[in-house]
Amino acid sequence: EDQVTQSPEALRLQEGESSSLNCSYTVSGLRGLFWYRQDPGKGPEFLFTLYSAGEEKEKERLKATLTKKESFLHITAPKPEDSATYLCAVVSGANSKLTFGKGITLSVRP
Amino acid sequence: KAGVTQTPRYLIKTRGQQVTLSCSPISGHRSVSWYQQTPGQGLQFLFEYFSETQRNKGNFPGRFSGRQFSNSRSEMNVSTLELGDSALYLCASSLDGGAQETQYFGPGTRLLVL
Secondary structure, three states: OOEEEEEOOEEEEEOOOOEEEEEEEEOOOEEEEEEEEEOOOOOOEEEEEEOOOOOEEEEOOEEEEEOOOEEEEEEOOOOHHHOEEEEEEEEEOOOOOOEEOOOEEEEEEO | OOOOEEEOOEEEEOOOOOEEEEEEOOOOOOEEEEEEEEOOOEEEEEEEEEOOEEEEEOOOOOOEEEEEOOOOOEEEEEOOOOHHHOEEEEEEEEOOOOOOOOOEEOOOEEEEEO
16 A cells, blocks of 8 residues: 655744755556645645656746655745645555645744 | 546544545646645645546545546545544546646645644
8 A cells, every 4th residue: 555654743843944845655656646736725735746866947036856665845935925735645556646744834933 | 627626625634534625626637636734744746636536546545536526526535534534635637547647736724633
């Protein structure tokens, strides 16, 4: 069974203080690793998909990387509007079922 | 392009009742998946529909069921509601439900069971 563990559970940063969020996974045949952002009371918003070890993707202050065992979401010089819960999910095998981690709640103070 | 829409946004029910939730996917998307989100368990997969057929199912009791219509809209039904069914129910759509396709989520339906 696929397993996803995210750490830390919560992270408080000062505006401009860069950091990384971790997503460790155990799957049989990774087809894709997805990062989503979720604001309170809303559905998850898609950020990135990574397909193979060594792949990297960037969007504004966010950069996602992937190894054979984990993925990192690097946040460079975060702003208060980056405050949200960041979810990591994996897909394995032939079906499209997403297996999610519990999420990391990021709070960025001005 | 309009995103995934879900109705209603909020529901309050009592134990033993049943409830039906609705999801309209992004135009052109034929796969619809449902997820349950709770503070304790996080996001958990319920089932996926494609071309009006359930293609994949998660580990939930038979009280949870769904269907998909020819226009790809989907409904989810929960019968004999229990207190533990209180959750945010999320619907996600993708083009064909391929393993590597991005799933786009709706805003969710928040269900409270009293």
